Amino acid sequence: MRGLILAVLFATGLGLGWSGQSTAQTTSDPPQAILTIDPERLFADSLFGERVVAEIAADTEKLQKEFQRLEADLTAEEKDITEKRATMAPKDFRILADAFDAKVQEIRRTQDAKARELEGRLDQERAAYLNLILPILGELMNERGAAVVLDNRMVFAVASGVDITDEALQRIDATLGDGKTQDAAPQE
Numbered sequence: 296m297r298g299l300i301l302a303v304l305f306a307t308g309l310g311l312g313w314s315g316q317s318t319a320q321t322t323s324d325p326p327q328a329i330l331t332i333d334p335e336r337l338f339a340d341s342l343f344g345e346r347v348v349a350e351i352a353a354d355t356e357k358l359q360k361e362f363q364r365l366e367a368d369l370t371a372e373e374k375d376i377t378e379k380r381a382t383m384a385p386k387d388f389r390i391l392a393d394a395f396d397a398k399v400q401e402i403r404r405t406q407d408a409k410a411r412e413l414e415g416r417l418d419q420e421r422a423a424y425l426n427l428i429l430p431i432l433g434e435l436m437n438e439r440g441a442a443v444v445l446d447n448r449m450v451f452a453v454a455s456g457v458d459i460t461d462e463a464l465q466r467i468d469a470t471l472g473d474g475k476t477q478d479a480a481p482q483e
Contacts (some may be wrong), residue, residue: 331447332445332447332460338424341471342423347417351417365408369399428463
């Protein structure tokens with residue numbers, strides 16, 4: 296197992312130009328072969344992540360209001376159908392009730408699809424964000440002489456200075472901003 300870990304570190308280091316010796320450092324921290332980040336914070340606390348979460352929350356609220364309106368409409372329609380039952384032939388009522396049931400099922404399917412789309416959008420935005428930040432994380436790795444960046448939730452113990460989440464967030468926000476306009480100049 297140890298050999299596998301060393302092989303991964305060595306191979307990763309070669310891919311980043313790391314040769315086992317310290318590369319030029321731009322920080323006062325000593326070189327670290329392994330760095331950690333908090334991936335949840337890296338997204339949620341970034342301007343990009345905050346924008347995405349706010350947009351999805353707004354769309355979720357719209358969807359909830361739409362559902363409440365539809366629910367009120369369906370409740371009124373159901374009441375109307377129930378009141379008509381006393382004056383209708385059973386066969387005619389069954390046709391009306393079945394049509395109403397089909398309408399309710401279609402609305403439920405449509406609303407469920409919209410909710411799934413919102414969930415999928417968050418996953419897509421996270422994936423796009425990861426692709427955008429990989430070069431920034433690569434720069435941090437090179438500056439620190441690191442071979443790997445690990446999810447800090449998967450690390451049992453870590454020395455101080457190894458977690459680069461705050462530094463990565465500062466650079467990501469400075470480079471990407473909220474991600475709304477990729478052509479925009481970096482923010483200060």
